[in-house]
Amino acid sequence: xxFFIPFRKKSPWILHYNAGSCNGCxxxxxxxxxxxxxxxxxxxxxxxxxxxxxxxxxxxxxxxRSRERLVELYSQIPEPKVVIAVGSCTTTGGVFRxxxxxxxxxxxxxxxxxxVPGCASTPQLIIDAIVxxxxxxxxxxxxxxxxxxxxxxxxxxxxxxxxxNMAKKVELHEKN
Amino acid sequence: xxxxxxxxxxxxxxxLLEPIRFKFECENEKIIxxxxxxxxxxxxxxxxxTRSFEFKQVGYVVARVCGLxxxxxxxxxxLAVEKLxxxxxxxxxxxxxxxxxELDRIHSHMLCLAHTAENAGFEALFMQIMADRELVMDLxxxxxxxxxxxxxxxxxxxxxxxxxxxxxxxxxxLELLSDxxxxxxxxxxxxxxxxxxxxxVGVLTLDQAYTYNALGPLARAAGLATDVRVETSDFPYEALxxxxxxxxxxxxxxxxxxxxxxxxxxxxxxxxxxxxxxxGEIQEKTKGKPSGEAVVRVEAPRGELFYLVRGNGQNxxxxxxxxxxTFSAIPAMMEVFKGSEYADAPAIxxxxxxxxxxxxx
Numbered sequence: 134x135x136f137f138i139p140f141r142k143k144s145p146w147i148l149h150y151n152a153g154s155c156n157g158c159x160x161x162x163x164x165x166x167x168x169x170x171x172x173x174x175x176x177x178x179x180x181x182x183x184x185x186x187x188x189x190x191x192x193x194x195x196x197x198r199s200r201e202r203l204v205e206l207y208s209q210i211p212e213p214k215v216v217i218a219v220g221s222c223t224t225t226g227g228v229f230r231x232x233x234x235x236x237x238x239x240x241x242x243x244x245x246x247x248x249v250p251g252c253a254s255t256p257q258l259i260i261d262a263i264v265x266x267x268x269x270x271x272x273x274x275x276x277x278x279x280x281x282x283x284x285x286x287x288x289x290x291x292x293x294x295x296x297x298n299m300a301k302k303v304e305l306h307e308k309n
Numbered sequence: 310x311x312x313x314x315x316x317x318x319x320x321x322x323x324x325l326l327e328p329i330r331f332k333f334e335c336e337n338e339k340i341i342x343x344x345x346x347x348x349x350x351x352x353x354x355x356x357x358x359t360r361s362f363e364f365k366q367v368g369y370v371v372a373r374v375c376g377l378x379x380x381x382x383x384x385x386x387x388l389a390v391e392k393l394x395x396x397x398x399x400x401x402x403x404x405x406x407x408x409x410x411e412l413d414r415i416h417s418h419m420l421c422l423a424h425t426a427e428n429a430g431f432e433a434l435f436m437q438i439m440a441d442r443e444l445v446m447d448l449x450x451x452x453x454x455x456x457x458x459x460x461x462x463x464x465x466x467x468x469x470x471x472x473x474x475x476x477x478x479x480x481x482x483l484e485l486l487s488d489x490x491x492x493x494x495x496x497x498x499x500x501x502x503x504x505x506x507x508x509x510v511g512v513l514t515l516d517q518a519y520t521y522n523a524l525g526p527l528a529r530a531a532g533l534a535t536d537v538r539v540e541t542s543d544f545p546y547e548a549l550x551x552x553x554x555x556x557x558x559x560x561x562x563x564x565x566x567x568x569x570x571x572x573x574x575x576x577x578x579x580x581x582x583x584x585x586x587x588x589g590e591i592q593e594k595t596k597g598k599p600s601g602e603a604v605v606r607v608e609a610p611r612g613e614l615f616y617l618v619r620g621n622g623q624n625x626x627x628x629x630x631x632x633x634x635t636f637s638a639i640p641a642m643m644e645v646f647k648g649s650e651y652a653d654a655p656a657i658x659x660x661x662x663x664x665x666x667x668x669x670x
Contacts, residue, residue, distance in 0.1 A: 151327045153350040155666050157376025157457040159326045160420060164446065164456075167439030181323025198349050199328060202320060228373050231361060232353040253376055253457040 142271050144176030147263075148186035148210065152203050152239065153229075154193030157253030158220040162190060165256035172260055175267070183209035188266050190259075191243075194222040194229040195236040207243045213273035215266040217247045219259060224248045313341065316651060320349050324428045324655035327665040331658075335651055343646045345639065351669040358629040364390060364599055364620065367629065369460050374631065375667040376457050377420065380413045381609040383462045386629070388543060388607070389618040390464055393599035398466065401589035405467045407544050408582045409453065410607075411575040415486075416445040417610035418526075418568040421662040422493075425565065428655040429506040434496075441489045444482045451478055466592035476583045483576050490576070494569050497562070507562040511645050511657035514559055521641035524634045525612025527661060530567045531559035537608035549581045550574075561660040598622050609634055611662050633667035 151159055165172045166179055180186050183206045195203060207216070218239050221227035226237035239245060246269050249262045289295060313334050320328035328349035334342030354374050358367045371386045372379040384406060391398065398406075423438035446456050452475055453459030453468075461467055497503060513523065518531035528535050536553055538546045554570040556563035599620030607614045612634030619628040642661050649657060 150321055151350065151666075153352055153666075154327075155373045155376040155379070155458075156327060156664065157373075157379070160376060161457060163326070163420070163424075164439065164443070167443070168436050169440060169443045179323070181321070193350070194352070196350055196352055198351070199320075202328070202349075206321060222373075228370055229352050229354075229357075232357045234351050234353045252373075253455070255456060 145187040152193035153196035158192040385616040392603040400587040530563035
């Protein structure tokens with residue numbers, strides 16, 4: 134499984150879902166994928182399939198009807214995954230806050246890792262968010278690999294297992 | 310009895326920018342029936358405009374109905390309120406508003422062309438058009454301060470002025486863009502592999518366009534001469550070199566061509582506006598509160614945008630009704646899908662340039 138860590142960081146695939154936004158952030162995501170801002174230089178590719186994605190880009194304040202689909206898509210993305218909320222209305226509800234069909238931001242339904250401000254978010258901000266998401270993705274990958282690390286941390290003195298050294302190593306690992 | 314299969318498209322799909330769900334009734338590869346569900350992004354903007362926002366704020370709220378044609382939404386609302394207040398804008402304000410609307414039309418049309426190309430399978434063409442589109446986005450950012458949601462229009466004027474440096478930048482970028490559009494026109498007309506996906510696919514005839522109330526580039530591609538810019542007299546479009554672009558075949562190719570030639574027309578108009586910009590104030594004080602009922606029609610990139618605003622002399626409005634072009638185009642869209650191949654469906658859908666957040670509000 135350690136084998137996959139560099140590849141996750143080098144080519145994170147994104148899934149984009151519009152949960153009721155005004156299209157402003159969506160076309161900025163398209164522009165960020167285009168040649169001027171060139172998000173694809175980070176290995177990012179826009180997939181339509183949640184089962185192949187690592188990063189979940191959500192726009193919009195979550196309307197009443199899109200909330201089920203949002204949670205469904207989130208649960209279909211395999212671990213480790215990172216959720217980015219693009220735009221002010223995705224983070225807090227923004228201008229739509231308090232409207233009768235709006236759920237005021239996505240963190241009511243799914244955990245969010247990176248919040249992007251702006252109405253509409255500029256491509257530069259979206260790129261920043263994805264670069265930040267790469268670090269989070271790497272940290273989450275490491276978290277998943279943890280059991281394997283512990284298993285490999287066998288210490289011997291002479292021909293005997295050194296329980297004290299192993300316990301110290303585990304402690305050190307927990308700290309980091 | 311023939312057997313049919315049902316294939317869904319959406320609400321989340323790689324070819325869709327926004328959620329819309331289609332149920333295609335297919336016989337082998339051919340679509341024989343369509344059912345569409347457009348209500349995923351309904352937020353309740355119309356009600357909030359009358360309950361939680363004052364009439365001076367509503368212009369910025371209705372801009373958030375749609376990010377692509379935000380400026381036409383705020384323009385039509387502002388025009389309606391100005392009618393109720395009895396305020397007439399001076400020529401400089403009118404010209405600046407027209408300039409931003411036309412720039413917005415250019416970028417919206419280019420996005421539609423790029424998206425159609427991507428959905429038809431031409432990734433390189435998508436990248437090329439998106440690169441050219443950045444010229445207009447830079448202009449919009451320089452003029453208004455934001456790339457997409459530029460709250461440029463306010464009641465009683467516009468929020469920013471045009472400086473001589475900006476005029477020079479507009480001329481420079483539009484010069485570059487018009488060359489690139491000429492190249493694209495040649496490409497769309499002559500490229501063989503593009504013609505396979507575009508020519509004769511998704512045909513809307515003149516009769517159908519008339520019957521199903523098609524609007525905007527969709528109607529003009531079928532040969533139906535309808536454009537709000539000539540039907541209303543809010544802005545001096547004819548004096549600034551507006552020409553109606555008409556095609557006759559009504560397929561995806563014709564729609565693309567109408568959009569490309571409208572971009573050229575808009576570029577010419579933008580240049581005229583910048584060259585003949587009258588002097589005057591850009592922001593004037595308005596007095597009173599809106600009372601009465603006003604109806605405004607504005608040509609958005611996708612067709613006619615209709616606003617009804619009713620006020621009773623108080624800070625809160627009584628009713629704001631928005632009828633958007635995509636809402637009117639849905640019956641025509643359903644008709645075009647019938648009889649076409651399933652594989653062409655995403656390209657046909659993108660060529661209509663549907664805007665679901667406009668439709669559902």
